[in-house]
Amino acid sequence: MTHLLAADGVRFGHRLDLRLLVLLVPVIMAVMFLADFRGQTTPPDVNVFFDPPDPVAEAQMREQQLAEWHQGLVAIVPTYAFPASLLKVASNIWPLVLLAIYLSTALVAGEFEWGTMRTVHLTSSRGRTLGVRVVFIAGPMGVAVVVALVLGAVMPFFLSVEGTSLQGFARPVSDLAPQVAARMAVILPFIGIPVLMAILSRSTGLAFVLTLLFFFADLMVTALPLWRDSLLGWLPSMTVTGSISRVMGAGDPSMPGLVPAWVSFVAMIGWAAAAVVLAIARLQHTDLND
Amino acid sequence: MTLTIEATGLRKRYGSVAALDGLDLTVEQGQVVGLLGPNGAGKTTALRILLGLVAPDAGSVTIDGAPVSRDWVAGERVGAMVSSPVFYPHLSGADNLRVLATAWGWPRDRMQARVAAALALVDLTGAGGRSARGYSTGMRQRLGIALALLADPPILILDEPVNGLDPAGIVEIRDLLISLAGSGRTILISSHLLTEVERTCDHVTIVDRGRIVASGTPDSLAGGGHRIELRLDVSSAPTARRVLEAAGFGVAESPVAGELWVTGAPDGATVSRLLADAGCYPDELVRRRDSLEDVFLRLTGATS
Numbered sequence: 001m002t003h004l005l006a007a008d009g010v011r012f013g014h015r016l017d018l019r020l021l022v023l024l025v026p027v028i029m030a031v032m033f034l035a036d037f038r039g040q041t042t043p044p045d046v047n048v049f050f051d052p053p054d055p056v057a058e059a060q061m062r063e064q065q066l067a068e069w070h071q072g073l074v075a076i077v078p079t080y081a082f083p084a085s086l087l088k089v090a091s092n093i094w095p096l097v098l099l100a101i102y103l104s105t106a107l108v109a110g111e112f113e114w115g116t117m118r119t120v121h122l123t124s125s126r127g128r129t130l131g132v133r134v135v136f137i138a139g140p141m142g143v144a145v146v147v148a149l150v151l152g153a154v155m156p157f158f159l160s161v162e163g164t165s166l167q168g169f170a171r172p173v174s175d176l177a178p179q180v181a182a183r184m185a186v187i188l189p190f191i192g193i194p195v196l197m198a199i200l201s202r203s204t205g206l207a208f209v210l211t212l213l214f215f216f217a218d219l220m221v222t223a224l225p226l227w228r229d230s231l232l233g234w235l236p237s238m239t240v241t242g243s244i245s246r247v248m249g250a251g252d253p254s255m256p257g258l259v260p261a262w263v264s265f266v267a268m269i270g271w272a273a274a275a276v277v278l279a280i281a282r283l284q285h286t287d288l289n290d
Numbered sequence: 291m292t293l294t295i296e297a298t299g300l301r302k303r304y305g306s307v308a309a310l311d312g313l314d315l316t317v318e319q320g321q322v323v324g325l326l327g328p329n330g331a332g333k334t335t336a337l338r339i340l341l342g343l344v345a346p347d348a349g350s351v352t353i354d355g356a357p358v359s360r361d362w363v364a365g366e367r368v369g370a371m372v373s374s375p376v377f378y379p380h381l382s383g384a385d386n387l388r389v390l391a392t393a394w395g396w397p398r399d400r401m402q403a404r405v406a407a408a409l410a411l412v413d414l415t416g417a418g419g420r421s422a423r424g425y426s427t428g429m430r431q432r433l434g435i436a437l438a439l440l441a442d443p444p445i446l447i448l449d450e451p452v453n454g455l456d457p458a459g460i461v462e463i464r465d466l467l468i469s470l471a472g473s474g475r476t477i478l479i480s481s482h483l484l485t486e487v488e489r490t491c492d493h494v495t496i497v498d499r500g501r502i503v504a505s506g507t508p509d510s511l512a513g514g515g516h517r518i519e520l521r522l523d524v525s526s527a528p529t530a531r532r533v534l535e536a537a538g539f540g541v542a543e544s545p546v547a548g549e550l551w552v553t554g555a556p557d558g559a560t561v562s563r564l565l566a567d568a569g570c571y572p573d574e575l576v577r578r579r580d581s582l583e584d585v586f587l588r589l590t591g592a593t594s
Contacts, residue, residue, distance in 0.1 A: 084518035115376035119437070121342050122370070123393035125361045161355055284361055289341040 001132055004124055008136040015219060021099055024142045026148035028095045030155060033088060037080045041161045044069055073161070074169075081170035082156040089152030090183040091248065097190045099144060103137050104194035108279075112202035118288050127280040130195070134276055137191055145184055150276035182265060186244050189268055192275035193240070199279040199286075215241060235258050245270035291406065294319045294445060294476040295340060300349035302500075303333055306494050307333040309537060310346065311500035317478050317493075324487035325480040326582075327497035328590050331374040336497070337372050337449050346448040353445065366394055366441035370447045375434020383433050384409060408436040416440040427454035430465070435463065439470075446470065446477045452486055460481050464490055488582045498590045508582050515580035518552040518561050520572045521542070533568040534561065 012018060079088055108130070111117040120129050124209040159166040173179075193214055198207040222242040227235050236242045237259045246264035295317035302310040319321045327333045327450040338344040340351055343360035351358040354367065364370065377386045378414045384405055388496060391401040401501060412432035417425070422433060431454045435471065452460045465492050471477055481487050487494060488508050496504040496511070504511055522530055527548050534541050535573045539561075540553040559578045 003393055003395035003501070007389050010385060010389045010392050011378055014385065046380065114378060116378060118343055118372060118376055119390075121362060121364045122368075122390060123362055123363070123365070127361065241542075287338075287345060289338065 001128070001135075004129065005130040005136055005139075008133060009125065011211065012136075013062070014133050016177070018103070018140065021102070022144050023147065025099045029089055029092050029148045030151040032092045032095070033080075033085070033152060033155060034159075035090070036092070037159060037248065040076050040080070047151075053167045060274055070290060076159050077169040078154060078171040080154050081166050081168075084171065084173045085152045085156045085174055086149055086180050087173065087176065089148055090180045093186055094140065095182060096144060096148070096187055098139055098280045099136070100187050100190040101194045101211050103140060104134075104191045104205050105198045105211065107137060108133060108195050108198035109190045109202055109204040109207045112198075113204065120288070124281045128281050128285055130199070131276070134191060134195055137195075141187055141191070145187075149180070166263070182247050182261075185265070185269065186247055188272035189240050189244065189275070192272035192279075196275040196279040196282070238267045243271065245289045294321075295353050295478060296351055297336070297340060297351045300336065300339055300346045300351070302332075302339065302344065302346050304353070305576045308500050309375050310339070310349075313349070313497065313500060313502060315340075315495060318419075318478055319476050320474050321493050322467070322475075322477040322479070322491045323493045323495060324491035325478060325497060326482065326484065326586055327480075328482065331497045331590070332500040333497055334373055334449055335500075337370075337478070339482055340411060340447060341368070341370055343372065348438055351585065366445060367443055369438035369441060369445040370404055371434040372440045373436070374453075375430050377430070377433055377437070377523055378419070379423040381422060383414055383417050383425070383429075383436070384420050385428060386422055386433065387458055396570070399577065404440055404442070408440045413441055413462060415526070419587075428456060428459050430457070431455055432463075435466075439506045444475055446475055446493035448477070449480045450481060450482070451479060451571045452481070460486065484581075484583045496586055496589055503589045504585065506529060511582060511585050516577055517580070518555050518558055519574075519576045519578055520552060520561070520565075521546075521574035522548050522570060522572045524548040526570045529568055529574070530565055530570045533564055533570070537564055555581075 030185055045064065046062045047067045048058045048065070050058055070129070078084055111120075120126055123129065124132075140228075156166045158169075161169065173265075190211075194207060194211040197214065198209040201210055203208045218239050219241045222236045222239045224236075227233055237246045243264040246259070247268055292359040295315065297313060298308045300313040300315075301308070313332065313336055315325075315336065318569060325333050326335065335344065339346050339349075340353070340358065341364065342351075342358045345360050351366075351506070353360060353362075367577060378389065379381075381389070385407045387408055388401060391405060398402070400563050405418075406415070409415045412435050414432050414436060415431065417429060422430070423432060424440055431451070434449055435448070438448060447482075448467075451464050464486055465481070467477065471490065471492070477491075478488065483495055492546065494504075494508050494511055520530065526549055527543075527550060531541050531543075531550060534555070537555075539555045542551045542553075543549070544551050552561055558575050562572075562575060
């Protein structure tokens with residue numbers, strides 16, 4: 001397996017576009033973190049005008065609104081300070097999701113487009129080859145995640161809120177590592193399902209579109225109102241997008257039928273694994289004419 | 291006798307078209323077998339099935355006694371190039387070879403030596419560092435052959451190996467194949483270039499419409515058959531034809547005016563005597579042995 005992984009390194013390690021993407025995505029995540037931070041910590045423009053004009057009351061109202069904003073700020077600012085900043089960065093996963101979909105479709109469907117899938121028999125079985133490719137895709141994703149987390153750990157030390165260092169607001173976060181890990185695991189369905197689409201379509205572009213359509217359809221099913229107040233109330237937190245939302249912390253725990261987050265986590269991992277297993281089975285039972 | 295490649299009763303349909311219709315193929319160890327057939331005869335489908343890329347609807351394949359399926363792993367024992375050569379366009383020619391060598395877990399020194407040797411064999415040493423995306427058709431073909439030869443495999447399966455090569459390249463690859471054949475390898479070559487197969491292979495199998503229509507050495511396939519080629523004055527040709535047909539020989543007009551091809555005559559002397567008796571004197575009379583091309587055209591033309 002290590003030889004096959006190393007071979008994948010030779011295959012794709014030279015691709016400048018992949019290297020750039022893997023570095024660009026964490027930078028985008030860092031920019032999103034900074035923009036979010038600036039948006040939250042920049043004092044709002046409070047424009048209060050009474051009719052007829054009452055400068056004293058207007059000033060009081062402005063002060064009151066700024067005080068409320070300050071009160072909210074006290075609760076929000078610690079979430080941007082290290083170590084909570086890691087959780088904040090890990091919550092903005094959309095750039096990572098897009099990277100995962102692109103890598104999974106390009107590195108699997110590309111083999112059909114180049115015709116190199118026809119050489120699969122020279123090195124290993126089809127199932128093993130695809131399994132190794134999935135592991136290989138996790139490599140650059142891991143690099144992007146680590147770079148993003150490093151940026152998330154470093155940035156708070158260079159930020160300040162109204163003249164006070166951001167780290168002055170730092171608070172310990174309980175279960176930080178499991179929470180970050182759970183958010184990062186959300187990427188797995190965005191590897192497994194695009195790999196399945198790549199095997200089915202044998203085209204990078206088509207696989208990308210099919211993946212987006214799949215998630216859109218899944219989202220629609222998850223959002224259907226008919227699940228509410230029915231025996232299938234658990235279903236919206238067990239679909240692919242539903243389980244991801246639940247793992248990311250969405251959902252009112254008092255909502256009837258809402259399953260525990262760990263159940264959704266297992267469902268999410270199950271979806272990712274099932275997609276890879278289906279992709280392997282499909283590849284093993286398909287003719288390689290192209 | 292060791293059977294290196296054995297295919298039995300291969301059948302494969304694509305929709306209503308039967309690509310293979312009960313094909314049996316045996317390649318013994320050390321044989322260089324040419325698989326001949328017109329376009330669409332089923333040659334490439336047969337090779338894909340031999341390599342496990344395509345599963346047959348019926349029949350079985352073994353290579354060195356091991357059954358071949360879709361999940362069969364050829365490893366370093368079988369070098370192959372089926373259809374067009376395939377490679378990673380973003381990699382150099384040498385890196386394309388290194389991908390395979392790395393997957394096989396070769397140590398660095400062996401990898402470097404074999405990559406250099408394979409590139410040298412196909413005359414790509416100077417271009418090995420260049421991106422394969424910019425290779426010409428002939429260079430791509432050479433890279434495909436280099437990939438097949440990288441592990442110095444005892445079994446080679448090559449589909450149209452001289453496709454896209456210029457005449458000098460064809461001669462080089464032919465010489466390479468002859469030298470590889472001389473080293474005891476088992477080689478199966480699919481081609482529609484009859485001359486190349488005749489010069490390279492010690493055994494020929496002719497396929498048409500998914501079935502084997504003839505198999506044997508090039509000489510045995512020609513079967514000692516011959517024809518007499520006559521060149522006469524154009525005005526004498528009708529008389530000559532009438533006389534020879536009256537003697538029970540087959541007579542056909544060649545594409546050249548005044549030239550007749552006579553089959554069924556025991557020898558040139560008999561033909562010459564009959565013509566002299568009728569007052570016809572050919573400018574030229576040649577006894578020509580059937581070539582593989584004649585056999586091929588006769589067999590595939592008869593069924594096409």
